[in-house]
Amino acid sequence: MSLVKVNAKVVQDDSGVFTEIPVLLDENKEVIKPLMEYALKLKRDGKSQSTILNHIKATQLLLEYMASNSSGFITPQSLFESFSSRLYTGTIGDDGLDPSGLYWLPCSKQVARLHIYALSQITDWLAEKYGATSMNPLIEADSLTQRLNYAAWFRKNQHDFLGHIKDKHINSTVRYARSVQGKRPLGKQKQDAIEFPERYFEAFYFDGLGGALDRRVALRDRLILLLMHGGGLRESETLHLWLEDVLIDPFNPNNVKVRIYHPEDGKAPNNWRGRSGKTTRAAYLKEKYVLSPRNDLMGKKRVGWKSRVTDSKDEYLEVHWFPTIFGEVFAKLWQDYTRFLTGVERHHPYAFISFHRNHLGNPYTLNAFHDNYRQGLKRIGLKPCKADGLSPHSHRHSYARRLRRAGVQELVIKKCLHHASLESQVVYTTPTAKEVTNSLDAATEQLLNPIEPVEQIGTPSWEVLMEYGFNDIDPNGLFTGKNPKLGKRNGN
Template identity: 25%
Template structure:
């Protein structure tokens, strides 16, 4: 499992269902303090204010965290311990507070200028294209690292990308209907969410993941056109060029769409033609934010969750955009592929300044409710005139 047993216990592995049964039994045992279950029920209700019960709850949590069945394995205890059930009294971590989206005023500088090296003007096309997809399609970052070449399809000039479960998604190969793990095993590969460390990409799950959940682009014609141009160039020029270099080294091709160039860029390297890694992208993203900071002379522009400048901030940007153009919750949940109909609420919180701008726009003109859409279109049009493929 890749973990180090510092105590030298070396317990034999168990089947998943047996391990779950043992952990459940241990958890139920730890949930039985001297005062009995009734005391815990009372302690967890808001109208019961006995501080001694609260202290017991806190102690119970510490014991469970430190005396977990897997606590002897370094680096696993925090991941394996069940979350504390009495979160109303004590919490293992803060609830995260407000969510933050990527600041609109920096989006287009990031997409068009951020991934260009100042030294030689070289563009990290793979990282740039993934950034375009994050903003235009609102996906989670990790989902894009499971996309295969045949997950990209076209209707006329409009690109379509479908997200599949990395293990259970279906594949039709030589007349056979396989799941993806079966196909990957035939190529001596394993799904990326099962890889350790390098090349790993998580997968949280999304609605429609088995048949393919289509990324829904923001309704901005010029942004879709720009995305289409870049995807065609990547598919027809960039990826084949990299894979020719890979084959020259005697290495086989594979199904993943995004591949590493093997060059140093953004303080990271990829083996030539290997599936592009999240680590490489994060490094390129951080370097891109730094370039935009220099371009805009804004030293406060750094990668930080509370500033909305992480890659996930693009997903919040996407959800906020849909809300500002009048999409209801059901549509937003569909576009963001949430399994829960309530998950979108966290992604669409407006900042006070945004609310004021919307209200001022409505007061100024009945047609100004689409101000964000117009401003985005104008920004993309201006940037696309400065830089585009021919």
């Protein structure tokens, strides 16, 4: 079976609105409609693009497995159980052959469980809507599974301030479990968040990104770098910046305040109000430019949005420069950059644009920034490597660790990173492996070379310790007391 994933624009009524989602085409180039309907449901429910893509991928794998195993199964249940096993083991035998022709390599436990969960959701929805048999029905859980489910439920709800109103559902949640749950992944600590090596930052700023032949490109990319490294923003958040979102700091005229508004719900600039009375950026984009928010697009034009909290009822993230010199440098470069924009025709409000001759004036894309970032590293003799901190997101890690090393309180760090929970910053602010090693080396040195003489305290012998206090357990003084009747003193 040849299945193809494509992006489709789905029109559902007579309005001019379409919904762009990924869909699967079968061997006849026909859309698999039930899956398309489920993808539309996920889109309506506000699920992320990665979640929708995972459901599409899981369904594609299942359909390919069904087509390649034509011998059939007695029940849908047995089909799903066999399919889930192949996710973990792959389909290639010890002899290197695969009669099914799939040639799947084993998935990790995490990926396999994601696929199993996605397919469970899809088949349940199909069963409810069309009366089909769910491949992964709910069964009564055994007592151990009930306990594990309760632990998972408690972990999910303990930080929810409204959790107390949900416990009417706990019995049904705990008493049932999936018959095919997938292997439990190994417990592990959160991995170190690798920061950008500070020893390379100056060269990367001046000679890397700053080494671009086009001065406009160098200014734009260095501004984005400052937002990430000195303001802690994610790379995607920087591309949602509008020209109106940069303001002079009222407390420091040499600095600027930068606000990143939610691409849909953020308040439109200049107190704008649409014909229907709406004041959101989504309405502003549609009415002024006939555009959709960038987080609602597909393909290369898409720019995601991850943050679940904002700093104001106007729905924006405020950049907190640390140290403040980053904001002052940004202010100077911003003045130069905006002068270049006056001569470029733009049909959108976004601050960062493309200067490529084929895309001049279009909104800057993540793919284009990643290409320029790689070129910047190459100019100073480095190669992109997440494990070494040589990636765009590593600058956010640098920002967070800089705050922690300066002794900034956790609540303030949470505010600076725009996290919903204090726990979210743990991966950013826990000591690195190198810091742990350095700390232990210093402690070892202090232990071996104490500044003050260690007080010598004699340790009493067992005989002295047992002279008193054992009347209740050795009333005859056979082993304890000043003169024990059995056993001899002095270790003889």
